[in-house]
Amino acid sequence: MIAVASDHGGLELKQTICDMLQARGLPCEDYGTDGTDSVDYPDFGAKVAAAVAAEKIASGILICGTGIGMSIIANKYPGVRAALVHNEFTAQMAKEHNNANVLILGGRILSPEDGLKLVEIWLDTEFAGGRHQSRLDKIVAAEQRLQKQ
Numbered sequence: 001m002i003a004v005a006s007d008h009g010g011l012e013l014k015q016t017i018c019d020m021l022q023a024r025g026l027p028c029e030d031y032g033t034d035g036t037d038s039v040d041y042p043d044f045g046a047k048v049a050a051a052v053a054a055e056k057i058a059s060g061i062l063i064c065g066t067g068i069g070m071s072i073i074a075n076k077y078p079g080v081r082a083a084l085v086h087n088e089f090t091a092q093m094a095k096e097h098n099n100a101n102v103l104i105l106g107g108r109i110l111s112p113e114d115g116l117k118l119v120e121i122w123l124d125t126e127f128a129g130g131r132h133q134s135r136l137d138k139i140v141a142a143e144q145r146l147q148k149q
């Protein structure tokens with residue numbers, strides 16, 4: 001199960017991605033938005049990030065116009081590793097090195113074809129572990145220190 005959400009700037013790409021996920025046999029939980037009206041990206045990014053942070057859902061995809069706003073809101077949630085990717089290399093590294101559990105895309109930057117390709121790369125790449133896990137452990141430690149303050 002993958003949770004997907006967008007604002008109006010990512011609506012078209014979100015729908016394309018949901019169709020692709022379903023075609024791959026991956027159920028897509030669509031957290032909105034559902035129409036072309038202007039909406040606020042934090043409302044939708046927070047839904048997916050909260051579900052991933054609570055471990056209700058293992059991973060998510062968020063799309064706004066640039067991907068920047070969705071990145072900012074998603075990474076506020078402990079346990080969320082949200083990665084804004086722009087090309088095949090960053091999509092691969094987002095999983096291989098960062099084990100990103102939320103993929104972020106810019107709906108006004110990527111064509112639907114390019115967006116789909118980046119999602120496929122992220123899905124098909126394995127986390128490398130090893131020294132990269134140690135680095136993620138340091139992020140968890142930082143989150144825990146911040147929660148105590």
Ligand code: RB5
Pocket residue numbers: 007008009010041064065066067068069070
């Ligand atoms: C909406 O106009 C736009 O600001 C939003 O989609 C996103 O790009 C924000 O980071």
